[in-house]
Amino acid sequence: MRATIVTQTIDHDSLLREVTDERRGASALFLGTVRSINDGREVRAIEYSAYEDMAEREMMAVLREAESQFAGTRLVAEHRIGLLNVGDVSIAIAAAHEHRSPALDALRYAIDEIKTRAPIWKREHYVDGSEAWVDPSHAVTR
Amino acid sequence: MLITVRLFASYADKLGIRDTSLNLPDAARVTDALFSITSLPGRESLPRNPLVAVNQVYASLDTPLAAGDEVAFIPPVAGG
Numbered sequence: 353m354r355a356t357i358v359t360q361t362i363d364h365d366s367l368l369r370e371v372t373d374e375r376r377g378a379s380a381l382f383l384g385t386v387r388s389i390n391d392g393r394e395v396r397a398i399e400y401s402a403y404e405d406m407a408e409r410e411m412m413a414v415l416r417e418a419e420s421q422f423a424g425t426r427l428v429a430e431h432r433i434g435l436l437n438v439g440d441v442s443i444a445i446a447a448a449h450e451h452r453s454p455a456l457d458a459l460r461y462a463i464d465e466i467k468t469r470a471p472i473w474k475r476e477h478y479v480d481g482s483e484a485w486v487d488p489s490h491a492v493t494r
Numbered sequence: 495m496l497i498t499v500r501l502f503a504s505y506a507d508k509l510g511i512r513d514t515s516l517n518l519p520d521a522a523r524v525t526d527a528l529f530s531i532t533s534l535p536g537r538e539s540l541p542r543n544p545l546v547a548v549n550q551v552y553a554s555l556d557t558p559l560a561a562g563d564e565v566a567f568i569p570p571v572a573g574g
Contacts, residue, residue, distance in 0.1 A: 384574045400573075403502055403566055406550035407573070431573055443574050463574065471547070471566070472573030473503035485504040486572040 353419060354428045355411030357404045362430050367446035371426040376448035378455040382463050384443040386436050390486070394479035398486075400433040400442060403471040407431065414465040418447075422454040427462060431472060442474075495520055495561035499527055503569045505540055518559065524548065525555040527565050540567060 364381055372379050386398050415427045429445040436442055445462050449455040474486045499514050506512045509531060516530050524546050532539050545568035546553050559565065
């Protein structure tokens, strides 16, 4: 189990290799990427920042909970901070288990909890030159 | 007693500070730290009940503080 805040490109293949072994026949990967449209506005880039030590601690707590609820699952997560362009991967979580259901369920639990608990923020940079902090409590979709 | 206050993202922008030290009475709670950093003239206010953490663990405005604590006021999180 590992949760890390990084500043470089996420190598998601290495995350998969980290959780997979001969006994775990099911691997699942979640990637979050910067998309070009949010709330109808054209996005050029997103600047991510974090309370880094606490974010890693909270991500680790989430992974620990997931591994506890879905026994036998192994998880790793990386969240990137800094200025990311459209299409860049901001978060990657890999899960592996002997069977697919616990791997997928643990992955779903991990991304949902990390999004609501890890102290990480994003400021969107729009194509028109303006910028705004994102407040998901005002969002209509997850 | 001296505590450290950390602000991030939109809250840091609103108050114009990121990290600062406060000298609070010994029986102070998180709410006293919040009042202290938002009561200076010209400062924009934060929400009345923001997310807070003490020493990197989520806490509440009623959480008692000790000397050396690190209090963080946490804007709505938006990771992923």
